[in-house]
Amino acid sequence: MTSTGTEASAAGWDEARLSEQFDATIAKDQRIEPRDWMPDGYRRTLIRQIAQHAHSEIIGMQPEGDWITRAPSLRRKAILFAKVQDEAGHGLYLYSAAETLGADRAELTDALIEGRQKYSSIFNYPTPTFADVGVIGWFVDGAAICNQVPLCRCSYGPYARAMVRVCKEESFHQRQGYELLLTMMRGTDGQRAMVQDAVDRWWWPSLMMFGPPDDDSPNSARSMAWKIKRHSNDELRQRFVDMTVPQAEKLGVTLPDPELSWNEERGHHDFGTPDWSELQRVISGDGPRNVERVSRRRAAHEEGAWVREAATAHAAKQAARTQETARTQKTEGAAA
Ligand SMILES: [Fe+2]
């Protein structure tokens, strides 16, 4: 594990010099790696952000996972299965990235199921129809791409590298969602109505995924100075809106915002204000599915205890066997 700032000074290192080196690395747009000295605040911020990101990937398996058994065809079932499995993979990369900062994966899981750490507010909304699967791919994975592409240039190496692969998969997820919706829009009136209804329910919560408005986002400036974050919440939200409007037109759905219009002067779309009190409510645990999501994660963790015990016992047995083989070879070598 890399030394923290406090340990560094205890070891008599020149903390001012290390700090200068850190700042210079950031200024040159180079990467901070696990072995490098870093300020405690930088480490804490990253652990919090990466853990929250990992939790979101894992909790995010639930709303869509609910549809795996009910997908309307074998093809859709296989696609959805692969997509949900990708999200599990993203969670695992990210927990590993957090471990390079000295975090303990078991502690992070405890923090999630005990409600001490958060995950993206978006996964607290229900998925009553199959069109929700398409709209999640289109909006939620689309918003994830807007958020995560700049993270490929994040100053912390392991996080940035994990994002490169994650983003490739997210882009596939988005296209599968959009393709699903295109198919439904070519179907019956009932299917088209189902798509529009899902769009109406997911649009505003998707805009909230970028976090509160910039004026109300106290930690953003520091994260930007450390080059963890590259764009503000409002910039990313704007990027998402600009990207999604033409896609909605092509699909033939209406985004549920009467204030949405192209602003020639700004070269961007103007749009209405999300209900920030709803975001506050959902983040603080009072969304439509918060209790269910966390309790299901807790149950999965408890039901998986025997797997963890078996894996630990197996690893111990393997280690003992390797040790035994090494000892026998040594004895035989000495006898020969
Ligand atoms: Fe993901």
Ligand SMILES: [Fe+2]
């Ligand atoms: Fe995804």
